[in-house]
Amino acid sequence: xxxxxxxxxxxxxxxxxxxxxxxxxxxxxxxxxxxxxxxxxxxxxxxxxxxxxxxxxxxxxxxxxxxxxxxxxxxxxxxxxxxxxxxxxxxxxxxxxxxxxxxxxxxxxxxxxxxxxxxxxxxxxxxxxxxxxxxxxxxxxxxxxxxxxxxxxxxxxxxxxxxxxxxxxxxxxxxxxxxxxxxxxxxxxxxxxxxxxxxxxxxxxxxxxxxxxxxxxxxxxxxxxxxxxxxxxxxxxxxxxxxxxxxxxxxxxxxxxxxxxxxxxxxxxxxxxxxxxxxxxxxxxxxxxxxxxxxxxxxxxxxxxxxxxxxxxxxxxxxxxxxxxxxxxxxxxxxxxx
Amino acid sequence: xxxxxxxxxxxxxxxxxxxxxxxxxxxxxxxxxxxxxxxxxxxxxxxxxxxxxxxxxxxxxxxxxxxxxxxxxxxxxxxxxxxxxxxxxxxxxxxxxxxxxxxxxxxxxxxxxxxxxxxxxxxxxxxxxxxxxxxxxxxxxxxxxxxxxxxxxxxxxxxxxxxxxxxxxxxxxxxxxxxxxxxxxxxxxxxxxxxxxxxxxxxxxxxxxxxxxxxxxxxxxxxxxxxxxxxxxxxxxxxxxxxxxxxxxxxxxxxxxxxxxxxxxxxxxxxxxxxxxxxxxxxxxxxxxxxxxxxxxxxxxxxxxxxx
Numbered sequence: 200x201x202x203x204x205x206x207x208x209x210x211x212x213x214x215x216x217x218x219x220x221x222x223x224x225x226x227x228x229x230x231x232x233x234x235x236x237x238x239x240x241x242x243x244x245x246x247x248x249x250x251x252x253x254x255x256x257x258x259x260x261x262x263x264x265x266x267x268x269x270x271x272x273x274x275x276x277x278x279x280x281x282x283x284x285x286x287x288x289x290x291x292x293x294x295x296x297x298x299x300x301x302x303x304x305x306x307x308x309x310x311x312x313x314x315x316x317x318x319x320x321x322x323x324x325x326x327x328x329x330x331x332x333x334x335x336x337x338x339x340x341x342x343x344x345x346x347x348x349x350x351x352x353x354x355x356x357x358x359x360x361x362x363x364x365x366x367x368x369x370x371x372x373x374x375x376x377x378x379x380x381x382x383x384x385x386x387x388x389x390x391x392x393x394x395x396x397x398x399x400x401x402x403x404x405x406x407x408x409x410x411x412x413x414x415x416x417x418x419x420x421x422x423x424x425x426x427x428x429x430x431x432x433x434x435x436x437x438x439x440x441x442x443x444x445x446x447x448x449x450x451x452x453x454x455x456x457x458x459x460x461x462x463x464x465x466x467x468x469x470x471x472x473x474x475x476x477x478x479x480x481x482x483x484x485x486x487x488x489x490x491x492x493x494x495x496x497x498x499x500x501x502x503x504x505x506x507x508x509x510x511x512x513x514x515x516x517x518x519x520x521x522x523x524x525x526x527x528x529x530x531x532x533x534x535x536x537x
Numbered sequence: 538x539x540x541x542x543x544x545x546x547x548x549x550x551x552x553x554x555x556x557x558x559x560x561x562x563x564x565x566x567x568x569x570x571x572x573x574x575x576x577x578x579x580x581x582x583x584x585x586x587x588x589x590x591x592x593x594x595x596x597x598x599x600x601x602x603x604x605x606x607x608x609x610x611x612x613x614x615x616x617x618x619x620x621x622x623x624x625x626x627x628x629x630x631x632x633x634x635x636x637x638x639x640x641x642x643x644x645x646x647x648x649x650x651x652x653x654x655x656x657x658x659x660x661x662x663x664x665x666x667x668x669x670x671x672x673x674x675x676x677x678x679x680x681x682x683x684x685x686x687x688x689x690x691x692x693x694x695x696x697x698x699x700x701x702x703x704x705x706x707x708x709x710x711x712x713x714x715x716x717x718x719x720x721x722x723x724x725x726x727x728x729x730x731x732x733x734x735x736x737x738x739x740x741x742x743x744x745x746x747x748x749x750x751x752x753x754x755x756x757x758x759x760x761x762x763x764x765x766x767x768x769x770x771x772x773x774x775x776x777x778x779x780x781x782x783x784x785x786x787x788x789x790x791x792x793x794x795x796x797x798x799x800x801x802x803x804x805x806x807x808x809x810x811x812x813x814x815x816x817x818x819x820x821x822x823x824x825x826x827x828x829x830x831x832x833x834x835x836x837x838x839x840x841x842x843x844x845x
Contacts, residue, residue: 262744291746303737308759317755321747368745 202276203237204408205261205294205376210234210270212253212260212432216483228483230256232432232490233270235509240375241402243409245423245440247416247455253432253482254412258378261410262296263287274376292322295369299381301361305353311364312349315339318371334371341404342367343397359390363397370401378410383418395422416459420444428452431490432482434509438517448512448524450497489522497523577839584835587770590828594821595652598644607635609642609795618811630800630814631807639795640817646707646796648825651780654711654718655773661715662722663758663765669723670730671753680723687720696779700788707790710783714776725768729761736760763840767833774829781822797822 212231230253238244248254260267263279272279274294282290298304305314316335318324325331336346342363353361362382369377379398383391399422401407413419419426420440427437428451436449447453454473461467477494480486486493492502502522511517512524578584597604606626613633620628627636669680687695699713733739734757742756783789784798792799797818804814 264740264743288746288748291744295746296741296744298737298741300737304741306738306742306756306759309755317747317751318745321745321751365741368741372746 204240204242204275205238205410206271206273207237207261208235208271208273210257210260210272211268212256212265213268226483228481229432229485230482231260231267232482232485234429234432234434235270236427236434236437238376238408238410240408241406242425243402243411243423245419245426246410246412246429247414247419247426248429249414251482252429254414254429255380256432257429258296258380258410258412262291262294262378264296288322292318292372293374294376294378295372295374296378296380297362297365297369297382299384301358301365301385302353304365305361307353309353310349311339311344311351311353311356314353314364315349315367315371318368322372324372338367338371339364341370341401343393357390358386359393362386362394366394366397366401370405370407373405374407376408376410378412380412381414382411384413384415391418398422416444416455428455431480431485433490434518434520435491436519436521437509438513439515442513442515442517446513446526448517448526449491449519449521450495450523451491452519454496489520491521497521499523574839578835581835581839583831584839587828587831587833587835590824591832594644594648594825594828597641598649601638601641601645605635605638605641607638609634609638610793611635618807618814627817628811628813631803631811636814636817639800640797640821642795643797643800643818644821646790646794647777647781647784647798647822650707650711651777652773654714654776654780655769657715658718658772658776659722659765659769662719663726663761665719666723666726666728667730667753667758667761670727671734671749671757677727681727684720684723687717688724690717692717693779696783697788700783705788705791707780707784707794707796710780710789714779718772718776721772722765722768726761726765729764730757733757733760763836767836767840770829770833770836774826774833777829778822778826 210231211229211233214228214230216226216228232253234253234257236244246254246257256265259265261272263272263282267280274290279287279290309317312332312335315338316325316331319331319334325334332349335349339346339348344360344363344367348356348360353364356364366382382398383394386394395418398409402409409422411419411423423440425438426440426443428435428443428449430451436443436447436452443452444456447456450473454475457471457473461470473496475494475496480490480493486503488501488503488505489495489498489507492498495502499522505522507520507522509518509520510524512519512521578588606624611634613629615633616625616629617631617633618629619625619633622628625635625637627640630636630639665680665684669677695717696710696713699716700710703709703712739752739756739760742752747756780789781796781798781801784796785802787799787802790796790799792803800818801815801822804811804818808815
């Protein structure tokens with residue numbers, strides 16, 4: 200096996216809050232709390248979790264758009280923490296990002312062609328105006344936009360078209376990794392599906408790896424080779440997508456999956472659901488022990504004392520951070536036995 | 538069966554024409570392209586009046602050497618306090634100088650100086666503010682503490698101190714205003730840059746690996762430009778008034794330089810004989826300040842429909 204493209208080790212991002220008069224640090228938001236994972240070249244890692252669990256913070260820390268408080272990120276074998284100036288720019292040339300909001304992420308004053316050509320100019324990837332225009336045309340074509348759109352402004356495009364522009368811009372510098380932060384969340388379902396297909400095509404064509412962030416489980420199941428489930432700044436479960444979705448081992452993953460509706464109304468009605476109780480914790484006040492124990496239906500006393508590690512629970516690096524991992528079915532049987 | 542000839546039971550309500558307002562979107566809209574902004578500007582009566590006033594005055598100031606009928610400093614003591622005539626359209630002043638020529642040249646000293654000064658203050662203040670807001674950290678802390686100290690002084694006091702130590706004169710007065718004036722811009726621009734750098738398209742530009750200079754110049758500053766333009770108009774108007782006031786007090790333009798404020802001052806002695814000498818420069822100062830304010834108000838309305 201070749202070395203992974205991106206390796207994240209024990210990444211931490213802490214935001215101090217309630218700073219006192221003399222700079223005393225009161226409490227702290229642990230937005231990302233010790234996350235480790237890796238992505239191989241050409242692979243898609245899906246990252247799911249509820250709002251505010253630190254998905255976007257994690258993404259920004261990886262690209263050093265915000266500085267991580269601790270841990271390591273290495274890209275293609277090099278630690279990115281030391282990158283300054285030119286080295287950081289070259290890193291951003293090889294690892295890019297597409298944001299959720301296709302309305303805000305495009306400069307409203309820039310024409311599409313200029314916008315897509317800007318990374319080419321900034322990274323000196325084209326010789327002159329003419330070759331830039333040709334390459335911009337190719338890129339627009341590649342993302343399914345009419346190259347004639349080069350002279351449009353973002354406000355003249357639909358949401359889906361704008362997201363295509365954002366993607367064209369992100370792939371302009373031929374990156375090896377793209378972080379997709381909720382790329383389809385603000386689009387209609389049909390438009391979102393087109394964008395997902397486009398992303399899949401681009402992956403086959405260009406061999407780019409994705410970190411695909413979403414709160415939509417169905418979308419992640421569709422696109423990701425592997426999936427990680429994040430909760431309050433930490434991974435609770437990760438593994439190959441089919442395995443994780445078919446046999447989730449962590450109660451949180453099981454609860455999340457039980458909330459996904461099924462198209463068939465009869466099956467939907469009979470579908471067993473897990474309803475989580477308990478207060479939703481915030482990353483300002485992460486519970487002791489297992490961070491999920493306050494809402495967990497399987498929690499025992501020990502769960503509030505011991506913090507579980509992300510341990511192997513199945514083949515193919517299927518891992519879960521739970522003291523009592525197990526299938527739902529098996530679990531129900533054990534409960535029935537009591 | 539329904540009788541076909543019977544009129545419909547419900548009256549057809551005459552259709553009211555539905556007008557689509559271009560400005561129906563609420564909230565601050567700094568992101569419209571320049572062409573649309575210009576169209577809106579021309580549709581705003583307040584702004585157009587301000588713009589026309591300023592254009593006429595600036596044209597007069599720029600063209601003064603060519604359109605002024607006389608040398609503004611040429612005295613004709615035998616013909617002082619003359620009324621309007623063919624050769625002196627607005628008459629002559631207490632030293633027999635052509636009043637119209639002096640007013641035209643005075644527009645350079647008053648209006649052009651205040652606009653240039655307003656621009657210089659804007660450039661310095663914006664540079665400091667952008668640097669502080671974008672770089673942050675120690676740079677920001679140091680720059681903003683300097684700004685705090687400067688703001689703690691009453692502005693006029695600062696100006697008087699500088700003019701007092703450099704000596705009166707239009708140039709020294711301008712230096713004083715420059716030293717005192719950039720602070721306000723720095724504060725405002727820093728705030729605008731701080732909010733602009735969190736905008737998604739600015740973050741995207743950073744994620745694409747652009748140089749900080751490119752991010753600032755192409756992605757941050759354009760979003761800051763709108764509010765700064767409004768500020769420029771208002772500040773230039775204030776500078777015009779302040780320059781005229783201090784020249785009136787004898788701290789600015791020195792005779793024989795034609796400047797509206799100092800013209801007001803020298804006309805004081807002959808108020809009883811020839812009140813027109815005070816009315817002309819006074820009126821011009823008022824109209825020019827009005828022009829700045831109208832344009833500023835109009836610009837603000839265009840850029841921020843919520844203020845309507």
